[in-house]
Amino acid sequence: MPKEKTRALSDVLDQLESSVHGESIPVEEVIEKLGRKSFASLMLVFSLISTSPASAIPGITAIVATITFILVVQMIAGRECVWLPRFITRRKMSTAKLCKGIGWLRKPVRFVERFLKARLTFLFHRPWLWLPLILILCLTLFMPFMEIIPTSGSxxxxxxxxxxxxxxxxxxxxxxxxxxxxxxxxxxVWQFGFSG
Known part of the structure; x- marks a missing residue:
């Protein structure tokens, strides 16, 4: 797995917000702003967007699942730089909805940061790291189907x-x-998809 500099979560939001301009922003610009070696930063940003009010954007859960799947496969393979296919990098996101999502995330992110510290670091080394990576890889395969079930995608x-x-x-x-x-x-999924 490529080594990454530890950064505060709010710094990632700052970087994302500083990349916003115009009415929409291509995914490619987000990647360039966060850095092509920052697998975790990219994974964090896109998954946070999908848990914020910006998740109302149609298809966002499926897009996040696709991006995460590709990133995780590359992390498992030990790739140094992020690669995403053109059909994803050319997609554009509404800057208004993106900024709304960033603003919504700042308060909970600041709250969580107070409790963060380096611990259980053995989990970030192979073979321990493979377990969460493989589980998340499996999760992404089901995420596109979760758009029809409220809450599960978030x-x-x-x-x-x-x-x-x-x-x-x-x-x-x-x-x-x-x-x-x-x-x-x-x-x-069971509760919202099959109950009632």
Missing amino acids: IASAVIALFAAGLLTRDGALVVASLILLLAVPVA
Whole structure:
């Protein structure tokens, strides 16, 4: 896995916000702004967008699932730089909705940052890291179908966001929390998809 400089989660939001201009922004510009070696930063940003009010954008859960799948495969393979296909990098996001999502995320991100610290760092080394990576890879395969089930897509995106935040801050407790939350995804799908 490529080594990344540990950065505060709010710094990632600052970087994303500074890239916003015009009425829409291509995914390619977001990647360039965050850096082509920042797998965790990119995973965090797109999964947070999918848990914010910006998730109302049609197809956003499927897009986040596709991006995360590609990023995780490259992390498992030990690739140094991010690669995403053109059909994703050419897509544009509404800057108004993106800024609204960033603003909504700032308060919870600042709250969470107070509790973050480097711990359980053995989870970021192979073979331990492969377990959450493989589980998240499996999760992304089901996410496109979650758009029809309220809440489940947001829970799945929150799992990815927690894992990515753990990678960025070297906080293994967040990785463990993401795996625990992952158990809630099938429960949510059952509850909202099959009850009543």
